[in-house]
Amino acid sequence: MIKSVAGDAGPVSSTGFYWHERCFWHDPGAIGVFSSSGEFQQPLAASESPESKRRLKNLLEVSGLIDEMAVVKPPPAAREDLEYFHTARYLDELERGDLEGGGDAGDCAPYTPGSFLAARQSAGLAIAAVDDVARGICRNAYALCRPPGHHAEADRGRGFCLLGNIPVAVTRAQAMGLVKRVAVLDWDVHHGNGTQSAFYDSPDVFTLSIHQAGNYPLNTGTFAEQGEAGGYGRNLNMPLPPGCGIGAYRHVMQQLVVPALQAFQPELIIVACGYDACGKDPLGKMLLNSSALAEMTEQVKAVAERVCGGRLVMVHEGGYSEGYVPLCGHAVIAELAGSATRVPDPQDAEIAAWAYQELQPHQRELIDGWRSDWEHTATGGKHAIDL
Numbered sequence: 568m569i570k571s572v573a574g575d576a577g578p579v580s581s582t583g584f585y586w587h588e589r590c591f592w593h594d595p596g597a598i599g600v601f602s603s604s605g606e607f608q609q610p611l612a613a614s615e616s617p618e619s620k621r622r623l624k625n626l627l628e629v630s631g632l633i634d635e636m637a638v639v640k641p642p643p644a645a646r647e648d649l650e651y652f653h654t655a656r657y658l659d660e661l662e663r664g665d666l667e668g669g670g671d672a673g674d675c676a677p678y679t680p681g682s683f684l685a686a687r688q689s690a691g692l693a694i695a696a697v698d699d700v701a702r703g704i705c706r707n708a709y710a711l712c713r714p715p716g717h718h719a720e721a722d723r724g725r726g727f728c729l730l731g732n733i734p735v736a737v738t739r740a741q742a743m744g745l746v747k748r749v750a751v752l753d754w755d756v757h758h759g760n761g762t763q764s765a766f767y768d769s770p771d772v773f774t775l776s777i778h779q780a781g782n783y784p785l786n787t788g789t790f791a792e793q794g795e796a797g798g799y800g801r802n803l804n805m806p807l808p809p810g811c812g813i814g815a816y817r818h819v820m821q822q823l824v825v826p827a828l829q830a831f832q833p834e835l836i837i838v839a840c841g842y843d844a845c846g847k848d849p850l851g852k853m854l855l856n857s858s859a860l861a862e863m864t865e866q867v868k869a870v871a872e873r874v875c876g877g878r879l880v881m882v883h884e885g886g887y888s889e890g891y892v893p894l895c896g897h898a899v900i901a902e903l904a905g906s907a908t909r910v911p912d913p914q915d916a917e918i919a920a921w922a923y924q925e926l927q928p929h930q931r932e933l934i935d936g937w938r939s940d941w942e943h944t945a946t947g948g949k950h951a952i953d954l
């Protein structure tokens with residue numbers, strides 16, 4: 568077994584899998600997508616439920632893939648870990664609110680008693696995964712985090728996220744001298760606004776987000792947001808129109824994501840791995856299948872092999888199809904672990920056969936336009952990530 572976080576001993580294992588049952592016990596209460604129950608709103612279970620995550624973990628058990636990885640159940644994040652990113656006032660509010668019956672941590676981030684500990688546990692998974700990969704205890708890692716983290720900001724929760732799992736893990740690892748240059752690729756269908764805000768002026772963290780334009784949050788995630796001060800040119804948003812499928816994602820990966828990651832030469836790559844760009848998601852309007860997500864994983868893994876010794880951490884974010892997230896997650900994790908253990912995906916061929924899966928002219932124009940704009944800015948000396 569590998570030792571986590573504090574561990575500097577133990578055999579080097581290839582892929583670490585970080586999870587904890589407590590993450591599944593976070594209860595956001597009965598909310599719909601963005602609405603509360605009311606006179607004409609029949610109560611509805613929360614969109615963000617444990618089921619998609621628990622079913623993924625169960626599928627890993629049933630297929631046997633979990634037995635090919637080093638399974639780690641690390642401790643919850645400590646208060647001082649969280650303070651690398653979050654304000655003390657926000658943490659106080661969350662702690663007090665949790666004791667007093669719950670509430671909303673900011674903007675559509677509902678919680679109930681016990682949620683704060685679950686959120687600390689979720690952040691603890693990301694911390695341990697980043698720590699272990701940075702130290703070389705395992706080559707790469709998957710953290711099955713819940714609640715998710717990429718919308719949380721320093722002083723408030725947002726979009727089902729209470730704590731910024733990735734910003735906490737990265738800023739902590741940087742403070743400990745474990746890693747300096749980090750790239751965070753977010754392919755959740757929603758903009759990774761929290762991660763962007765955490766590193767907006769940092770020259771050392773390159774944040775990239777592929778998302779559905781103008782979904783949640785409504786007012787962030789444009790291509791024009793490229794960072795500020797020393798972090799200028801270190802934020803690349805790719806807001807795709809709804810309806811993008813396998814061809815559009817393949818094009819944006821090939822034209823922008825892979826060359827940009829390669830050019831930045833990070834010491835560690837993190838993927839904010841949401842599954843809500845899949846064709847079965849109730850909150851997103853994209854068309855990916857499990858094969859496409861596995862292919863994207865393969866592409867990022869190949870960059871990690873070329874530039875940073877394979878150091879890659881995937882952190883679970885959104886994904887609201889309880890039936891399909893497990894199949895997508897299994898395909899991604901099998902690719903990450905380089906495993907031949909696969910499970911049949913009965914939806915895969917059907918989704919691939921949907922109309923408009925190929926790259927459409929308006930999608931190509933948008934993506935090629937971003938590439939040319941980014942290249943122009945880079946060669947103009949305004950930032951240094953030259954594709």
Ligand SMILES: [Zn+2]
Binds near residue numbers: 756757841843884
């Ligand atoms: Zn999402």
